Amino acid sequence: MxxxxxxxxxxxxxxxxxxxxxxxxxxxxxxxQTLILEISSKLIHGDLEAKIEAARDIRNLVRKSSSSSSSSSSSSxxxRLKLGASGVIPPLVTMLVSPNPDARQASLLxxxxxxxxxxxxxxxxxxxxxxxxxxxxLKFQNGSLRDLATAAILTLSAAALNKPxxxxxxxxxxxxxxxxxxxxxxxxxxxxxLHNLSTCKENSAAILDATAVPPLIxxxxxxxxxxxxxxxxxxxxxxxxxxxEGRVAISNLDGGILTLVETVEDGSLISTEHAVxxxxxxxxxxxxxxxxxxxxxxxxxxxxxxxVDGTAEARERARTLLDLLRDSPQEKQLASSVLERIVYDIxxxxxxADKAAETAKRLLEDMVKRSMEHSxxxxxxxxxxxxxxxxxxx
Numbered sequence: 001m002x003x004x005x006x007x008x009x010x011x012x013x014x015x016x017x018x019x020x021x022x023x024x025x026x027x028x029x030x031x032x033q034t035l036i037l038e039i040s041s042k043l044i045h046g047d048l049e050a051k052i053e054a055a056r057d058i059r060n061l062v063r064k065s066s067s068s069s070s071s072s073s074s075s076s077x078x079x080r081l082k083l084g085a086s087g088v089i090p091p092l093v094t095m096l097v098s099p100n101p102d103a104r105q106a107s108l109l110x111x112x113x114x115x116x117x118x119x120x121x122x123x124x125x126x127x128x129x130x131x132x133x134x135x136x137x138l139k140f141q142n143g144s145l146r147d148l149a150t151a152a153i154l155t156l157s158a159a160a161l162n163k164p165x166x167x168x169x170x171x172x173x174x175x176x177x178x179x180x181x182x183x184x185x186x187x188x189x190x191x192x193x194l195h196n197l198s199t200c201k202e203n204s205a206a207i208l209d210a211t212a213v214p215p216l217i218x219x220x221x222x223x224x225x226x227x228x229x230x231x232x233x234x235x236x237x238x239x240x241x242x243x244x245e246g247r248v249a250i251s252n253l254d255g256g257i258l259t260l261v262e263t264v265e266d267g268s269l270i271s272t273e274h275a276v277x278x279x280x281x282x283x284x285x286x287x288x289x290x291x292x293x294x295x296x297x298x299x300x301x302x303x304x305x306x307x308v309d310g311t312a313e314a315r316e317r318a319r320t321l322l323d324l325l326r327d328s329p330q331e332k333q334l335a336s337s338v339l340e341r342i343v344y345d346i347x348x349x350x351x352x353a354d355k356a357a358e359t360a361k362r363l364l365e366d367m368v369k370r371s372m373e374h375s376x377x378x379x380x381x382x383x384x385x386x387x388x389x390x391x392x393x394x
Contacts, residue, residue: 032079035061038368040086048103051095055106058083058092061115080114084121089128096133101145104137108148115155122159126243130156131169138174146184150178163200172197172207179215187219188229195232198239208289213240213249217256225266234263234274241278247285250278251293258297264318265302272306273314280321287324295325 031083035057042054065079088110095107111130114121124363130152137149153171156162170191178190197207220233238258250256262273278300303325308319 032061032065033082036079036082036086039083040088043088043091048098048100050102051091052103052106054088054252055092055095055103055110058088058110059113063362066239077117080116080118080121084114084118084124089121089124092126093125093130093133096130096137101142104145105148106136108145112148114157115152122156123161123357125164126156126159126165128375131166135169135171135174138171138178143183143186147183147189148177150175150182150186150189152195154189154196157193157196160200163197167200167207168196170207170378173211176208176212176215179212179219183189187215191216191219191229191232194236208236208240208246210240210243210245213256214235214253216240217250217253217259220263221255221259225271226262226268227271230263230267231270231274232277234260234267234271236279238274238281241281245287247282247290251282251290257293261294261297261299261302264299264306269311269314272315273311276303276306276310276314276317276321278318280324283321283324291325296322300325 021022039054039057039061039102042050042057046054061083061242062076062079064131065076092110092114095103096111098104098107111125115125134152134156137145138153140146140149153166154177157166175190175194178186182190194207194212216233216237220230220237223229223233237250250260257279260275262281264279267275279294283294300322303318303322307315307322310318
């Protein structure tokens with residue numbers, strides 16, 4: 001067989017395979033539409049056993065759609081949309097209050113699968129009245145049902161239209177309780193749900209109180225400071241630092257301020273911004289009370305680094321906090337401005353006016369680096385000179 005014949009044979013085979021895939025896809029689409037109608041009928045007209053079976057079928061159908069197509073994301077999205085439009089949501093919401101645990105679990109899993117990556121279904125679920133029974137499920141001692149309810153609140157709270165409704169439902173205090181007593185996944189979902197609710201500005205002050213501080217600080221201690229979880233946790237702590245009760249809770253908790261300082265040192269751009277924001281709010285509220293507490297935890301090296309490496313907002317916050325931490329903030333701020341002006345004048349003479357700003361920034365960064373190295377050296381020298389008894393007594 002010649003090369004041209006081989007090429008033709010390959011093309012023919014590819015076309016045949018494509019036709020076969022299309023036939024399979026069309027057959028599956030027809031079968032899927034039939035299944036959706038069957039599921040809808042069972043949920044609307046069936047007995048409890050039929051409803052439980054239909055709820056489980058929803059989860060399986062969405063999963064199968066995700067794996068049966070080369071464009072699985074698009075296929076599963078269409079399946080969710082068609083299921084949501086078929087009338088399955090109201091009976092699933094009704095099942096949430098069933099005395100049968102299997103019915104509650106099956107409906108929770110089905111609603112979660114319908115809501116994921118589909119804001120229209122999220123809103124439909126809340127409109128159908130899902131929030132009150134979900135809040136009741138958050139009170140359950142049954143870990144599995146409570147975890148599923150937490151995941152559902154998290155998923156539904158991602159839709160902007162749902163946030164005020166969920167915030168007003170009384171879910172937040174129960175989510176705060178889960179931060180202390182829930183499973184690991186439950187705690188992660190509770191933090192994310194609270195973070196979602198906090199982004200609705202009119203709710204941020206109302207959904208959290210100082211009781212959230214201890215579990216949030218403890219979770220921040222345990223997690224990687226540069227993780228997405230740390231970003232959400234520090235955002236909530238920054239909100240809490242805006243109230244006197246929140247500030248007292250942070251400063252009174254063993255390791256509260258230290259954990260924020262460690263996040264400034266090791267966190268991501270976002271978590272460092274929130275952490276320095278919380279520390280700044282503490283110091284601005286009462287410099288005499290909080291200045292010494294923040295300095296005691298060795299905040300200066302991390303703040304100096306942040307003035308160079310942080311986001312624009314974090315750099316500004318770090319500079320402001322450093323000024324507050326100095327002995328005479330007003331004089332030091334003046335000295336800092338004079339120093340920047342002197343460095344800029346030197347840079348202008350060396351590289352000219354066009355490159356002066358860039359050179360001045362580089363010189364200041366080098367000065368900050370050297371200052372940090374000097375501070376760390378002094379800390380290490382002090383640590384080396386301490387005996388074990390000195391450390392225990394401090």
